[in-house]
Every structure is written in structure tokens, then in C-alpha cells.
Amino acid sequence: xxxxxxxxxxxxxxxxxxxxxxxxxxxxxxxxxxxxxxxxxxxxxxxxxxxxxxxxxxxxxxxxxxxxxxxxxxxxxxxxxxxxxxxxxxxxxxxxxxxxxxxxxxxxxxxxxxxxxxxxxxxxxxxxxxxxxxxxxxxxxxxxxxxxxxxxxxxxxxxxxxxxxxxxxxxxxxxxxxxxxxxxxxxxxxxxxxxxxxxxxxxxxxxxx
Amino acid sequence: xxxxxxxxxxxxxxxxxxxxxxxxxxxxxxxxxxxxxxxxxxxxxxxxxxxxxxxxxxxxxxxxxxxxxxxxxxxxxxxxxxxxxxxxxxxxxxxxxxxxxxxxxxxxxxxxxxxxxxxxxxxxxxxxxxxxxxxxxxxxxxxxxxxxxxxxxxxxxxxxxxxxxxxxxxxxxxxxxxxxxxxxxxxxxxxxxxxxxxxxxxxxxxxxxxxxxxxxxxxxxxxxxxxxxxxxxxxxxxxxxxxxxxxxxxxxxxxxxxxxxxxxxxxxxxxxxxxxxxxxxxxxxxxxxxxxxxxxxxxxxxxxxxx
Numbered sequence: 224x225x226x227x228x229x230x231x232x233x234x235x236x237x238x239x240x241x242x243x244x245x246x247x248x249x250x251x252x253x254x255x256x257x258x259x260x261x262x263x264x265x266x267x268x269x270x271x272x273x274x275x276x277x278x279x280x281x282x283x284x285x286x287x288x289x290x291x292x293x294x295x296x297x298x299x300x301x302x303x304x305x306x307x308x309x310x311x312x313x314x315x316x317x318x319x320x321x322x323x324x325x326x327x328x329x330x331x332x333x334x335x336x337x338x339x340x341x342x343x344x345x346x347x348x349x350x351x352x353x354x355x356x357x358x359x360x361x362x363x364x365x366x367x368x369x370x371x372x373x374x375x376x377x378x379x380x381x382x383x384x385x386x387x388x389x390x391x392x393x394x395x396x397x398x399x400x401x402x403x404x405x406x407x408x409x410x411x412x413x414x415x416x417x418x419x420x421x422x423x424x425x426x427x428x429x430x431x432x
Numbered sequence: 433x434x435x436x437x438x439x440x441x442x443x444x445x446x447x448x449x450x451x452x453x454x455x456x457x458x459x460x461x462x463x464x465x466x467x468x469x470x471x472x473x474x475x476x477x478x479x480x481x482x483x484x485x486x487x488x489x490x491x492x493x494x495x496x497x498x499x500x501x502x503x504x505x506x507x508x509x510x511x512x513x514x515x516x517x518x519x520x521x522x523x524x525x526x527x528x529x530x531x532x533x534x535x536x537x538x539x540x541x542x543x544x545x546x547x548x549x550x551x552x553x554x555x556x557x558x559x560x561x562x563x564x565x566x567x568x569x570x571x572x573x574x575x576x577x578x579x580x581x582x583x584x585x586x587x588x589x590x591x592x593x594x595x596x597x598x599x600x601x602x603x604x605x606x607x608x609x610x611x612x613x614x615x616x617x618x619x620x621x622x623x624x625x626x627x628x629x630x631x632x633x634x635x636x637x638x639x640x641x642x643x644x645x646x647x648x649x650x651x652x653x654x655x656x657x658x659x660x661x662x663x664x665x666x667x668x669x670x671x672x673x674x675x676x677x678x679x680x681x682x683x684x685x686x687x688x689x690x691x692x693x694x695x696x697x698x699x700x701x702x703x704x705x706x707x708x709x710x711x712x713x714x715x716x717x718x719x720x721x722x723x724x725x726x727x728x729x730x731x732x733x734x735x736x737x738x739x
Contacts, residue, residue: 251684252684287583288583288584289578289584289585289586324582325582325583357541360541360684362509362510362541362542363509363510363542379684380685386512387512387576388512388578388586389576416687417659417684417685417687418659418685419658419659419685421510421512422510423510423511423580423583423584424509424510424511424538424539424542424544425542426582426583427539427541427542429539429540429541430539430542430582
């Protein structure tokens, strides 16, 4: 088999860049959202590219984290999921905990959790290698990312402006995800486009804290 | 018991101090602290009573099980600092909490700022000049604290303290002096007059240049505000003849220009200093963002590959 030198060069370049990608592109607001493919808990395979033309919300999740608990036990996260998916937004819950770490779940465990909590994301993606997490530099759960129909990140950070575990803080919080979606859908620039994501650290394989 | 200074057992001064404090606390004839997840918390007055027109320091002393930590006022990438809701009688007010210098805790991609083992947070309690009372003052502190190891647990406890009010100032309490003195040594100090600091922005980083008039090989910076520097980025120290140059990568969440860099600088002897330095105007033309360069590079490579 004959391989052209230029083909080899391209391959090499792509390989090099793939390896360096997390360093080069910590996915930032204003950047194209990095593509990914992941198995969903419902058995399907999800490609981010499938949702081009729609708004996409990414929600980092860990069912043992008290900050995530605040939003699920108050019903806030489920309300947001239903509110926005009913308006055509794709909502992807992402599970980046490594096996053996807090928040790691199998597909069945996640399906049971979704049913029990009456959660309604478009899909819950299993990311036990932390690949998607690292691609988006997800630091905490619940960290949130909003992607516009053109595939550009328009928000990354906290779910709201109350970085606590107190359920009583939910009703008075300013929700940055809803704000970003509303402003962008109205054709306005997103006022608060990046915030410090609060919560529990994402339990990647190398996590010790 | 005086504070023992154990000989060097290969422990860092902070750990040695934490160890000494542990021994000290357990040796004291004080009621044990109130349980929080994986530790205890205790409200300790520096002196046995308070006097009108004076300030009494209160220590919020946390003792944690091995491996568990709590957070500094800026927790870093994750977590949350302890919070206190006070209930105080008329005539008593509390000032701002004073936080000992923290440590960097975490993994390569996520870095938090906090405390392991033990820490005492100081709260000044001010008594009004006209304060008079026959009865001791009853104080209540509702403490909310996030305690983490690999996972995090929230604790909420009520602490109460009864403090007599007397007209004569209290003599120092030998039992608590060591704890408070040791804690004060860990608090960030104001900068000595002759030390000069400068901060400039370059290539997506803040470069802090320090001039002490001597070489300083190591330094760690802890930003007081969130979302100013990239917490997890390695802090590159370049020793210079008069001090060092410390490169701190800017946070992705910093969308507005920064006017001043405020934080705590910890030097090799565990001495901590409070710094608050205005940003110098850039000397050269605006820097092209590093990421933009990377994209250009990618485009160039792809173009070449297609040829």
C-alpha cells in the first residue's frame, strides 16, 4: 500500500493536535464547542454534532454531591430540563466520575436515578474516562455549558449565583443558564457569559480532593 | 503547658504547628468541640471575660480527621468557605473574620485553597463603650461548613458561648494564649515598607515582580477574589537578584480588565503577606491571545497537509 507523504503528514498533525487538544482548547466562551461522541444511559450513542441547529445545555452531574442535591431535591434541575427541552433545547447530563469515585454510575443505575428523580434531560451521557469533562475543562458538578445553534459556546460556569448547598437559596437565585438562553434566543448578547462554576470537584480518575 | 517546639521530624512547619496545636487542644481542660462531619468545631474566647469599649478575640477552632479539609475565604475551583451567622446581645458586634494563609489542595486539573488537620479562624468581638450587664452575654454562632476529602459533606451546627462582662480588662488566659499566638503567626501580615511589587499583564498571565533586596526562591500566591487567576495552573517562580518573578495564568472567567491584584503571598518560611498591587499599564502593544496563535498554527498545518 502506498501512502502519500502529505497524507502521512496530515495524519501526524491530526494525531499531535488530538493529543494536545485539551491544552490548546480549554473550551471557552466564544469558541466552537468541541465535538464528542458518547454512550447515553438509554443505550443510544450521542454525537454533539447531531444537535447542530439547536441550543444545547451540558450539565455536569454527580448524584452524591450536595450541590447537585440542592438542585435535584428542590426540583430545580428537573424544572429547568422540562422548561428548556419543551422549547427545543437539547439537554445533556454528563457523568464524568471515574469508576470507584463518587457519582460513578452504570447505565442502569443512571436510568433508575432519572426515573426516581423524574429528571428529564434529552440524554444522560456516560463519560467515565472524563474525556468530555476534560475537553470542556469541567471543574465541578453542577457545572453548566450553553451552546448556541451555530455550535458556539455562549455560557460556561455556575448554574446560578448562589454557591451554597442550601435548598432555600434556590428560589432567590439568578439562574445563569436560563438567562443565557433567554438573552441569546432574543438575539441579545449574553450578559454573564462566564462565571466560576461552584460545587463538588469533578471526580476524575486523578482526583484526590 | 507551654507550646512545645518539637525537633524537626521532616514535617513542614505548618504540619508541625498543626500537630502542636492538636496536642495543645487535647491537653487543655476544655470541653471537647461540637461534632461536624469528620471533625469538631469549637468557639474559644481569648480571655475569660469582656470589658466595655474593648475587643475580645474569638477563635473558631476546627479540628479535622486525617485527610479531610475545609476551605479558605476563596475556596478555589470547588468547595465553599465556612460561614457563621451570629446572634449577639445589644452592645456586642463582630468584625470581619481573619483567615490564616491556606494551602493548595487538589489534583492537576482542579485546585482548591483550604486547610487540613486543624485551623483557627479569628473573629474580633467588639463591646460598646456603654456596655453594662449583670448577666453574662449569651452568644450564638450558627456555623455552616463544607468538609471534603474526595467527597464533600455539609455540616451545620449551633455553638453558644456565655461571656461575663466585667469592668476590669481580663488578664491573658494562659490556656488559650498559645493557640491565639500560633494562629496570629499564620495570618497574612502587611508588606514591609521596603518591599516593592509590580504586576503586569503579558501573554494571558499576570506577572508579579517582587523586590525584597534579596533572592527568594519560592512563593505561592492565593487570590482573594475568585475568577482572577487560573487556580490549577502551575505558578512559575523565576528567582531574580532582588526577589522573584511569579507568573500567574489569567482565569478564563475574568472577562473585565483587572484593576488590582489582591491576595496572600506565602514565602518559603511559611510567612504570609497580604498584597494589593495595582496593574501596570502594558508597555507593549496588546498581546495576541495564546489560543488564537494555536488556531493559526492548526490552520497552517492543515493547509500544508492538503498541499
